[in-house]
Amino acid sequence: MCSFGTGAMPASFDQGSYQQILQQKQQGSFIMVLWSLDCPPCMEELPLLTAFHKQNPAVDIIMVSTDEPSRGEEIVGVMKQNRLLDISHWVFETSQEQRIRYSIDPQWYGELPRSYFYLAGKRVAAISGRLKKTDLDKWLEASSKEKAKS
Amino acid sequence: MTGYNRYYKACLLLLLASFTGNVLASGDHKQHTKKPVSSCDVAQAASVKCALAPSAVFDASGRLWLAWAYGGHVYVNYSDDKGKSFSPALAVNRIAEEISARGENRPKIALDQKGAIYVSWTMPLEKRFTGHIRFSYSTDGGYHFSEPVIVNDNWDVTGHRFDALGVNRQGDVYIAWLDKRDRFKAAKSGEKYHGAAVYFSWSDDGGKSFKPDKKIIDHSCECCRVIIDFDEKDLPVILWRNIYGKDVRDHAIVNFLSKDTPAKPQRVSFDEWHIDACPHHGPDMSINDNGDYHLVWFNNAAARHGLFYARHDQASNRMIEAVQFGDFSKAASHATVIHRENTVWLAWKQFDGKEESVWLQKSTDNGDSWQQAEKIAVTAGSADYPFLIRDKDQVYLQWQTEVEGFRLISVN
Structure with missing residues (x-):
């Protein structure tokens, strides 16, 4: 799985990446956040993710930027600034943008940020717009219960 | 080299090979484009193939005019055979600069009834979500363009982006855009300001000068295109995505009472899309x-x-x-x-x-x-x-x- 150290560029996210991630995660619980450098609410959301990640370092978060690959350094800079560099980072292969969106969710129209929550390999929520702390806490609680079950 | 860079370099070579205008393209400035949907192939002659997010319009004689960004320049070219072949591309801005060229935010082109050509675009600044509205015109059929100017009279390093350009039958040039000067001011005094504002300016001398900026509304959405058209009185009408209440992103419209006076904006969509996000999807x-x-x-x-x-x-x-x-x-x-x-x-x-x-x-x-x-x-x-x-x-x-x-x- 892609997990990058300081300075590493985001991995390329193409139309097959989403299925690959699902296969790799198998029955895992994780959060996938799609965002962009050109999206003010996405930037405003980052401090919440930073705090959440700090409090729950074991939670599997995947950040997918929908910016073009040439902005990789800028993406890394923002992640570094928000102390999120140690989680999994991807960037859209933008020439396939429509196909990638469709591969993730045909009902997602590109609004950002867009977040997907998974429990035991199943998508349990899709949220458009800036996440609230309650969204993350709700999933965390369910995830803990799921973990206890297994 | 990424696929994007390969594409970019190929475009550059093609432009250098085919260029006959007064300014050559420079590859030093990256495009703020989200999807380079045109694939440049050096074996193909038409440089318009390289166009990122082009805008097109017909003039009164049926000539098709295009404006598009590449390598830090806005280029204009035309076609007299309905897009089958194109004239060489001419650079509007002589000095390369950053240019927004993506789905919602692309160079615009409009012509008046005398054939003068008007071009506007957004020049992003170094800081994220900031930019200025740029404008240039040609009165000799696109052989020469005026030195580009910044239209917005507020030069704070904040957002003046997502320009919309329109020219009415009388030749008045209107530009409206999403503006964050009030948000910038609010932030300085520790206040919160939701979204952006819609501002406009206009010119009654063919783009030689612009009137002072005027605000139409506070709290518009920040990243959807703005649209201008003209009504039966030849006055502008502007349409945009607005923020209602805390997070409802529906649409608003404003007509004008006179050339310089917008009426009260009216809400036109009532879908109640509650979302604190960038829809990137304008009307x-x-x-x-x-x-x-x-x-x-x-x-x-x-x-x-x-x-x-x-x-x-x-x-x-x-x-x-x-x-x-x-x-x-x-x-x-x-x-x-x-x-x-x-x-x-x-x-x-x-x-x-x-x-x-x-x-x-x-x-x-x-x-x-x-x-x-x-x-x-x-x-x-x-x-x-x-x-x-x-x-x-x-x-x-x-x-x-x-x-x-x-x-x-x-x-x-």
Whole structure:
């Protein structure tokens, strides 16, 4: 799985990446956040993710930027600034943008940020717009219960 | 080298090889583009193939004019054979600069009835979400363009972006844009300011000078295109996505009481899309000679979602109820609207998991009823937004695609 150290560029996210991630995660619980450098609410959301990640370092978060690959350094800079560099980072292969969106969710129209929550390999929520702390806490609680079950 | 860079370098070579104008392209400035939908192949001669997010318009003689960004320049070229071949591309800005060239925010081109050419674009600054509105004009058929100016009279390092350009029948040049000067000011005093504002400026001397900026509204959405058209009195009408209350992103419109005086903005969509996000999905508008506004937009509220058409009836001063169109399950998006007398055309993009397509729907009774939607174009690769443009009585679909390049398709 892609997990990058300081300075590493985001991995390329193409139309097959989403299925690959699902296969790799198998029955895992994780959060996938799609965002962009050109999206003010996405930037405003980052401090919440930073705090959440700090409090729950074991939670599997995947950040997918929908910016073009040439902005990789800028993406890394923002992640570094928000102390999120140690989680999994991807960037859209933008020439396939429509196909990638469709591969993730045909009902997602590109609004950002867009977040997907998974429990035991199943998508349990899709949220458009800036996440609230309650969204993350709700999933965390369910995830803990799921973990206890297994 | 990434695929994007390869594409970029290929474009540069092509432009250098074909350029006959007064300024050469520079590859030093990256485009703020989200999807480079045109694939540049050095073996192909037409440099318009490199165009990122082009805008197109017909002049009174039927010549098709294009504006597009590449390598830090806005280029203008034209076609006299409906997009089959193009003139060499001329750089509008002599010194390369950053240029926004993506779906919602692209260089614009408009002509007046005397043939003067007007071009506007957004120049992003170093700091994220900041920029200035740039403008240039040509009065000699595009051989020379004026030194570009910054239109917004506030030069704070904040957002002045998402320009909309329109020229009326009298030759008044209007530019409206999304502006964050008030947000910038609020932040300095520790106050919160939601979204952006809509500002405009205009010129009554062919773009030589612009009037002081005026604010139309506070709290617009921040990243959807703004649209300008002109009503039966030749006054501007501006349409944009607005923020209502805390987080409802519906649409607003403003007409003008005089050339310099906007009326009170009116809300035109009531889909109640509660979202604290960037939809990246702006509306479109076409106004007929009676002053009826044909409007299209996208919303994604749980109860009401998809593409919508509505008409504001000038005679009754009422909005007819919005109707939904396009296949929501096939990513129907980025609708465009145009009219000719009582005929109204809608076009939009869809994706079925395999290919991108453009669909068309027509009304012959001013938007009261609609014929069945038909697929009029497909492409195997990625694709830009579709645009409907008019050459006198003939309507065309303008569509930039990765595989085919610039396409101009006649619409019945």
